[in-house]
Amino acid sequence: MRHGPRLLMLAMLCEPNTMKNLLTILLVAAASAQPVHSPLKGVWKVTSYIAGDGQTYTMQPGLYIFTEKYFSIVATANDKPRPDADPSKATDAEIVASWRPLVAQSGTYDMSGRTVTMHPTISKIPSRMRPDSRWTFTYQLDGDTLFITLTRTPDAKTKLIRME
Numbered sequence: 001m002r003h004g005p006r007l008l009m010l011a012m013l014c015e016p017n018t019m020k021n022l023l024t025i026l027l028v029a030a031a032s033a034q035p036v037h038s039p040l041k042g043v044w045k046v047t048s049y050i051a052g053d054g055q056t057y058t059m060q061p062g063l064y065i066f067t068e069k070y071f072s073i074v075a076t077a078n079d080k081p082r083p084d085a086d087p088s089k090a091t092d093a094e095i096v097a098s099w100r101p102l103v104a105q106s107g108t109y110d111m112s113g114r115t116v117t118m119h120p121t122i123s124k125i126p127s128r129m130r131p132d133s134r135w136t137f138t139y140q141l142d143g144d145t146l147f148i149t150l151t152r153t154p155d156a157k158t159k160l161i162r163m164e
Contacts (some may be wrong), residue, residue: 007110038111039141040066044160046075062103064160071118072106114138 046062060082076082078101086092099130105123109116117136120128127133140147144162 018116024060031156032127038066040116041162042066042162044146046158048159049079050157050159052153059158060101062110063163066109069108070106071109073103077101077102077103084115097109114140 011052015153027106042063042065044066046059047115049057049059051057056062056078060078060080061130063073064075083094083098084100085098087095090098102124105118105120105125105128107119107121107123109118111117113137115136117134119134123129136151138151146160146162147157148160149157
């Protein structure tokens with residue numbers, strides 16, 4: 001606590017009952033100030049995508065990283081490997097084919113129940129970095145398996161496995 005020494009000095013100057021009440025208030029305030037643990041905190045590997053029709057696709061590599069407040073996602077939104085295009089020799093079409101399926105963004109997030117709202121600070125897609133840009137998903141957690149359902153595609157979900 002940043003103000004600990006000042007509050008301790010104040011408590012020592014108070015009468016015993018006042019000091020007892022002050023300490024009780026401080027303990028209650030400290031207990032209520034503890035951060036809420038995010039069940040998403042950790043490193044998650046994308047494993048599959050379950051489409052609205054029930055078909056499951058094994059996805060290419062991808063990681064979602066969550067701290068208590070921040071997120072970072074680098075993944076490939078595709079079940080097939082991206083073309084290995086050498087930028088110095090590739091055609092525009094080859095570069096687009098390699099770049100398009102890449103998902104890359106980081107920022108902050110907040111939670112309300114099982115709904116998560118992402119606020120990207122940086123993104124592969126510049127329009128997603130606007131202050132009013134956000135995207136939401138609901139989640140289901142089953143041990144070390146996380147299912148994410150984007151609000152805009154409620155019949156499909158992404159399956160992730162906890163790595164750390």
